[in-house]
Amino acid sequence: MALNRRNRKASRLGDAVFSRLSLVASLAIIFILVNILVILIMQAWPTLSEFGASFLWTSDWNTMTDEYGALPAIYGTVVSSLLAILIAVPVSFGAAVFLTEIAPLWLRSTASFIIEMLAAIPSIIIGMWGVFVLVPIVRDPIQKWLGNAFGWMPIFQGNQLGFGFLAAGIMLALMIIPIITSMSRDVLRAVPQSQREAMLALGATRWETISKAVLPFGRSGLVSAVILGLGRALGETMVVAMVIGNVYSIRFSLFSPGSTIPSKIAGEFGETLPGTLQMSSLLGLALILFAITLIVNIIARLLVWRMSAVKMGRL
Amino acid sequence: MLKRFLPAVTALMLAMMLVLAGCAKNSSEQATRLTGSGATFPQPLYTQWFAKYYNLTGVRIDYGGGGSGAGIAAIAQGIVNFAGSDALLTPTQLAAVEAAYGKIVTIPMTADAIPVVYNVQGVSSGLKLSGEVLANIYLGTITKWNDPTITALNPDLNLPDASITTIHRSDSSGTTNIFTNYLAKISPAWVSTIGGAGFGTTINWPTVANGSGIGAAGNAGVASALRQNPNSIGYVGLAYAIENNLPCIDLQNATGNFITPSVASTTVAANGFELPDDMRIMITNSAEATAYPIVGFTWLLVYENQTNQAKGQAIVDFLWWAIHDGQADAPGLHFAQLSSAAVAKAETLVKSIKYHGQSIYGS
Amino acid sequence: MLGALTLIIRKGFNFMMVSLCVLGAVLAMTLVCMMLGYILVHGITFFNLDFITNEAAFPIGTPGGGMRNEIIGTAIIVSLGTLIAVPVGLFAGIFLSEFASPTVASSVRFAADILSGVPSIVVGIFAYAIIVRPMHSFSAISAAVALAIIMLPVVARTTEESMRLVPGSLREAALALGITRWRSVLSVVIPGAMTGIVTGVILGMARIAGETAPLLFTAFGSNFSFESLSEPIAALPLQIYRYAMSPYQDWLQQAWAGAFLLAMMVLVVSLAVRFISRKRGS
Numbered sequence: 001m002a003l004n005r006r007n008r009k010a011s012r013l014g015d016a017v018f019s020r021l022s023l024v025a026s027l028a029i030i031f032i033l034v035n036i037l038v039i040l041i042m043q044a045w046p047t048l049s050e051f052g053a054s055f056l057w058t059s060d061w062n063t064m065t066d067e068y069g070a071l072p073a074i075y076g077t078v079v080s081s082l083l084a085i086l087i088a089v090p091v092s093f094g095a096a097v098f099l100t101e102i103a104p105l106w107l108r109s110t111a112s113f114i115i116e117m118l119a120a121i122p123s124i125i126i127g128m129w130g131v132f133v134l135v136p137i138v139r140d141p142i143q144k145w146l147g148n149a150f151g152w153m154p155i156f157q158g159n160q161l162g163f164g165f166l167a168a169g170i171m172l173a174l175m176i177i178p179i180i181t182s183m184s185r186d187v188l189r190a191v192p193q194s195q196r197e198a199m200l201a202l203g204a205t206r207w208e209t210i211s212k213a214v215l216p217f218g219r220s221g222l223v224s225a226v227i228l229g230l231g232r233a234l235g236e237t238m239v240v241a242m243v244i245g246n247v248y249s250i251r252f253s254l255f256s257p258g259s260t261i262p263s264k265i266a267g268e269f270g271e272t273l274p275g276t277l278q279m280s281s282l283l284g285l286a287l288i289l290f291a292i293t294l295i296v297n298i299i300a301r302l303l304v305w306r307m308s309a310v311k312m313g314r315l
Numbered sequence: 316m317l318k319r320f321l322p323a324v325t326a327l328m329l330a331m332m333l334v335l336a337g338c339a340k341n342s343s344e345q346a347t348r349l350t351g352s353g354a355t356f357p358q359p360l361y362t363q364w365f366a367k368y369y370n371l372t373g374v375r376i377d378y379g380g381g382g383s384g385a386g387i388a389a390i391a392q393g394i395v396n397f398a399g400s401d402a403l404l405t406p407t408q409l410a411a412v413e414a415a416y417g418k419i420v421t422i423p424m425t426a427d428a429i430p431v432v433y434n435v436q437g438v439s440s441g442l443k444l445s446g447e448v449l450a451n452i453y454l455g456t457i458t459k460w461n462d463p464t465i466t467a468l469n470p471d472l473n474l475p476d477a478s479i480t481t482i483h484r485s486d487s488s489g490t491t492n493i494f495t496n497y498l499a500k501i502s503p504a505w506v507s508t509i510g511g512a513g514f515g516t517t518i519n520w521p522t523v524a525n526g527s528g529i530g531a532a533g534n535a536g537v538a539s540a541l542r543q544n545p546n547s548i549g550y551v552g553l554a555y556a557i558e559n560n561l562p563c564i565d566l567q568n569a570t571g572n573f574i575t576p577s578v579a580s581t582t583v584a585a586n587g588f589e590l591p592d593d594m595r596i597m598i599t600n601s602a603e604a605t606a607y608p609i610v611g612f613t614w615l616l617v618y619e620n621q622t623n624q625a626k627g628q629a630i631v632d633f634l635w636w637a638i639h640d641g642q643a644d645a646p647g648l649h650f651a652q653l654s655s656a657a658v659a660k661a662e663t664l665v666k667s668i669k670y671h672g673q674s675i676y677g678s
Numbered sequence: 679m680l681g682a683l684t685l686i687i688r689k690g691f692n693f694m695m696v697s698l699c700v701l702g703a704v705l706a707m708t709l710v711c712m713m714l715g716y717i718l719v720h721g722i723t724f725f726n727l728d729f730i731t732n733e734a735a736f737p738i739g740t741p742g743g744g745m746r747n748e749i750i751g752t753a754i755i756v757s758l759g760t761l762i763a764v765p766v767g768l769f770a771g772i773f774l775s776e777f778a779s780p781t782v783a784s785s786v787r788f789a790a791d792i793l794s795g796v797p798s799i800v801v802g803i804f805a806y807a808i809i810v811r812p813m814h815s816f817s818a819i820s821a822a823v824a825l826a827i828i829m830l831p832v833v834a835r836t837t838e839e840s841m842r843l844v845p846g847s848l849r850e851a852a853l854a855l856g857i858t859r860w861r862s863v864l865s866v867v868i869p870g871a872m873t874g875i876v877t878g879v880i881l882g883m884a885r886i887a888g889e890t891a892p893l894l895f896t897a898f899g900s901n902f903s904f905e906s907l908s909e910p911i912a913a914l915p916l917q918i919y920r921y922a923m924s925p926y927q928d929w930l931q932q933a934w935a936g937a938f939l940l941a942m943m944v945l946v947v948s949l950a951v952r953f954i955s956r957k958r959g960s
């Protein structure tokens with residue numbers, strides 16, 4: 001009896017310790033994030049107080065006159081990431097469906113090894129592949145063909161240089177396809193078999209089963225997969241810096257060169273003297289990227305929330 | 316299962332680390348260790364120097380090439396013993412850094428040429444340009460390869476009726492600083508268009524606005540962008556031009572001669588100047604007859620007053636070695652040796668480094 | 679009649695969509711394999727035993743140079759980073775899936791998602807500010823911390839996701855047997871989620887093994903063998919970066935070989951961990 005009570009006491013203590021530990025670990029994540037934010041704000045303060053909100057919509061980056069604006073970098077970041085998502089999402093979802101519903105088992109595990117190996121290759125090497133292999137392909141067949149067939153659209157006009165938004169978008173897509181594919185594969189795999197069987201028993205075709213029973217069940221997981229991929233695309237640095245052509249201006253053609261926030265930071269951080277307005281502006285850019293990631297995540301949350309609300313309503 | 320699994324992995328990792336740490340040389344005596352940070356361009360030469368110097372003396376020197384700005388930040392915060400820079404600090408910038416730990420000595424280590432490289436269809440070598448024409452190409456006022464001002468300089472070449480694509484370094488770099496410093500010395504129009512002093516590690520390129528200019532990251536990026544874009548022009552460090560067999564423009568220097576960039580035509584550039592005692596000088600557009608005009612020093616920045624005797628001694632010994640014996644390594648890597656006048660000035664600067672008010676050299 | 683027609687249409691549509699999925703998979707696989715294949719084939723061409731056992735050879739261009747110090751350095755900082763990130767990430771994941779109230783959970787999840795989107799160079803700047811500057815020295819420790827910060831959200835989120843996939847009935851059964859909550863988490867939930875957690879850890883390790891930007895201002899790089907955790911340390915991605923940006927053929931080839939080696943190291947570690955976890959699990 002006494003022994004039993006001691007045991008229970010010990011176990012209650014165990015529960016308390018365990019949940020506290022896990023709480024501390026979670027708070028550590030928030031703590032790190034807040035600290036990064038504080039350091040960024042502190043260092044970006046001179047720029048924020050000098051230019052105020054106009055830092056967001058001016059497009060100068062002039063070290064001679066010490067005037068800095070973030071718009072071209074924001075534009076480039078958004079365009080290249082959106083392009084990457086547009087290319088990567090259909091391909092990855094198709095691949096994920098294939099891997100869970102159709103492919104043989106051995107292929108599924110091979111796919112995950114490829115993803116892990118790809119993650120380990122330094123982005124500079126992937127960037128070198130982009131410069132040597134992809135950029136020439138983008139210039140010759142791809143841009144030539146797009147220019148001939150869709151040249152009436154402003155987004156497919158201008159010099160066909162190879163380096164530019166299109167090359168950056170494709171490179172980013174290649175880097176996030178494995179991430180989105182593997183995550184959505186896991187999500188689809190977790191859909192209970194009974195869901196599929198019920199549909200098939202009703203006489204549904206394979207695609208009807210997938211589109212009506214499997215995909216809706218995994219919706220919120222699929223959205224998180226896309227968001228994770230988008231986050232990676234927004235923050236990717238070296239690969240983009242090597243293929244985007246790095247011109248600090250806003251152009252509407254996908255053929256033209258541009259800049260992104262991370263490529264701008266990586267390109268100038270090392271050569272910029274501490275304490276200058278230029279350095280502060282670079283960290284201001286990092287702060288804006290932070291805000292973009294934040295907005296993207298909020299939108300995703302709302303999307304997931306609405307989807308589940310709709311689903312609940314229908315049931 | 317977990318209880319067995321987690322410790323197993325942890326143990327595996329710890330064992331791996333211990334084994335690896337054991338593999339590493341276990342030197343009991345605390346060897347002198349120095350760190351430096353800064354310019355990436357001279358890093359291959361420095362790395363080779365440090366490896367050699369370690370074999371000679373046992374002094375370990377690590378150099379991280381994060382860029383000149385990062386190097387200056389690190390030395391101003393007392394994290395490294397010296398910084399590498401290939402762009403000179405302005406007097407106000409220098410004063411700000413010196414406010415932290417005292418006076419800084421700027422010692423030249425080697426010189427680099429910035430060849431103007433090209434990819435023009437039908438022209439594999441022998442293209443000549445003057446500084447004025449080069450500036451106008453990068454200003455965007457000369458837009459075709461068969462522009463009369465270019466054909467006048469190259470009567471024997473058959474230049475195409477093609478638009479010029481200009482390629483510049485998109486990242487901030489000392490190479491851009493030297494290149495634009497030259498253009499600023501040659502062309503008043505360049506200075507008035509760019510604004511300010513007309514040169515720097517990053518500038519706003521006039522050709523970007525009309526869509527004929529693209530940026531590329533790093534010397535390697537410029538070299539590959541040049542290869543892939545017909546009828547383009549760009550600038551890279553000498554080693555990149557030579558190792559990649561990129562055709563270089565023979566550039567007209569201040570005395571009117573057309574000079575091919577090379578290690579030799581880089582070394583003599585310093586002879587066209589009255590070198591100042593602090594060696595803080597840009598040596599573009601040299602008045603020497605055989606000098607290539609787009610040339611610059613790269614420096615190491617060291618505190619004049621050292622606070623640690625052993626480290627101060629090690630720095631001074633190394634610097635002395637670098638400006639004498641070390642110079643022999645430079646040409647093999649396509650860096651230029653310092654001229655004898657430059658070495659003489661550098662010697663004085665090394666001797667000015669002190670510990671407790673006493674010159675360290677020879678003590 | 680109409681029924682037969684709709685059936686044909688449905689079958690045709692089914693065929694089209696399934697083919698599209700296969701096409702997507704084939705396209706993704708081909709492109710990614712093309713990229714990986716090019717890098718690995720390039721790498722293996724310049725790879726040999728000297729590359730693992732030797733230090734860099736001088737003068738530049740001397741044959742037989744290798745990256746021994748860099749391999750050791752990367753193994754040290756990646757292991758250390760993993761040792762920091764895994765416990766914290768694991769507990770955070772446990773918190774998110776087992777203990778947290780919905781509001782608290784969503785804010786932690788939010789923070790983790792944002793943290794995983796912070797560009798790695800910014801994480802490097804952060805580690806420089808909080809560790810390198812106060813310690814007045816670049817160090818292996820600062821690099822490990824930077825890498826751990828990058829790995830942390832990956833581990834936390836994958837742990838949470840895979841623990842949530844463990845059916846609630848299993849937990850209830852364990853609790854019904856009179857086991858305390860933490861024991862049920864340790865002995866029922868985590869083993870059930872182990873495959874997912876292990877995948878997350880490996881993916882995180884793979885990610886940090888190849889990171890370059892955060893090392894520039896932390897690990898710093900070194901030409902010499904490892905001596906202490908509080909001094910600059912050599913790292914494979916840094917050396918690959920330096921060599922890849924250099925003009926010399928010999929160094930460029932070594933950069934490719936280094937990329938090959940990194941990919942192989944991750945492959946071996948992930949095979950080994952999978953093998954161990956499967957054996958233990960059975």
